[in-house]
Amino acid sequence: MSNLAVLPIVIPLISGILLALLHKKIQLVRVLAQLFTGINLVVAIYIMYVVQKNGSIILESGGWDAPYSIVLVADLLSILLVVTTNIVALACVFYAPKSLSKQQEEFYFYTFFFMLISGVSGAFLTGDLFNLFVFFEVLLMASYALIVLGGGKVQLRESIKYVLINLFSSMLFVTTIAFLYSVVGTVNMAQIAQRVQEVDQKGILTTIAILLFFVFGTKAALFPLYYWLPKPYIVPNPVISALFGALLTKVGIYAILRVFTLIFVHDTDFTHNFFIWIAGFTLIFGAIGALSTNNIKLVISYNIIPAVGFMIMGIGLYNEAALSGTIYYLVHDMIIKAALFLLVGSVAYLAGTSDLRKIKGLIHHYPLLGWLFFLSAFVLAGIPPFSGFIGKLLLLQGGLQNDEVVIVIIALLSSLLILLSMIRIFVRGFWGEKDESIRVDKKAARAFTMPIVFLLFFSVLLGVGAELFYPMIENIAAYLLNPELYIESVLKE
């Protein structure tokens, strides 16, 4: 049943094509989109079950043998992320009808949405570096279309920045793959890993590794390459922001995680120590950025950056506890970022503005929304027993194991700053006197809260039920620390 591995890519693709044909019948499209996303989630969960029972699923497309064909590798890490992606997608697809205008929906929103999901799943599942590039392009193409959907003036201005920076990094990406191919003569990740190991990662290969790191770092918004991120992410509709914030940077992180635990692991003194430095700066600047603005959407957008910092920190520390922390944090952050973008989107919609200075006393009108925000602030900042806490605890544990005290202190401090930035929204926006001028729209609020509750349910489950998930995460971390397992499963030697 090796074809299972391609289903999370093909199902959204077919759904997208079908919905493009039907795009005028918007009622039908909505129902079908929700149905297909649901099916995709169920299929992904089933694949995860199979992978956990029988080990990685390798699909050699076209029936060619491994190093020659394009392989898809559904191991526990990639399928876990695919499942998380689909949870986020399901919440977004239910949020979309209320949030988008009918025009935007008719203008192929669902098609591009499914293309994005397809690209993201593909990037997680591929076992081939060139195809990673291809799937990056698929998801970027979809994201270009989504970011300008609606065509506001601000959107067009920000999207030019977004498109340019991504075009540049894609160019660098494909050039770097060409460099790598000229050195090792293959683009199959397992075979690259094998050959890099044979020559013990000489200087040129470390250079290529750092180039790749820059490519992925641009996509993942690491210091100092994050400057492009916050604004383009807040100009489109909240549901699109949620998709971007939850998925796009995480694909970059996944690529770094995969490449630097599988391929370039022989010069960790240089590469991985470098990551710790980058992580430190990313944490500090991201957290400061989140405090620097009164735009609630921008606060959330800036909060992506320290989260990325935490994950890179784990990759840099490169031991079992830290890697488990990174994986835990990755899953946690995908869900909570989507929830937060949807939350601030609905707050901005209900209050009529995203300027924190003009919002007050929302909790009198929308108590449920207020407490959901409070809860998600705690989840994000990592207050026990929520999921952010487990991830951070593991990361700090990993840091102390390696005697990297400085990064541990930075991580703790920036957690405090993140909490401050979130509580600031809660205190100033939700507390205070009742604002009588707000026109209460309970119906919209109810439609908004359902997907958010759905996401927060998983988020809380991930924290409170850590006992359930931790063994699996630990398995993945141990698996990542032993690249031989991946190589053997793909090349079958």
Add this chain to the structure above:
Amino acid sequence: MIRANDLILRTTTILIAFILFGFSIYLFLAGHSAPGGGFIGGLMTAAAIVLMYMAYGYEAMKKIIPVNYQNLITIGLAIAVLTSIGSFVFGEPFLSQTFEYFHLPVLGEKELATALLFDLGVYLTVIGVTMTIILSIASDR
């Protein structure tokens, strides 16, 4: 608006567009085991259509080729994806292809491959995308 005198363009277009169409189909069919394929064939077909648009104008061309190019994209994509998952039915890996030799009338012994169907999808998608882009730029004020 005074129309430019495009007698020469129109006359040569009849000939050139014909050759372009013919060659694009040749390229499309050659693609399986020689240089060519759906992508380049589609581009060349689109070039021929654009040439005809330039010679005969938007309104006339809408009557000659009454195709909605946006739908062509979706149909092309659908063909490509469906042929690649067609292998599921036969229990083969994704994107598997097969071929057989057939004796065709007039053409003689020919190889027919399922990859051609996939290429047809690519061909239609490329025509659709290229024409959509060019026509939306052209109709932009």
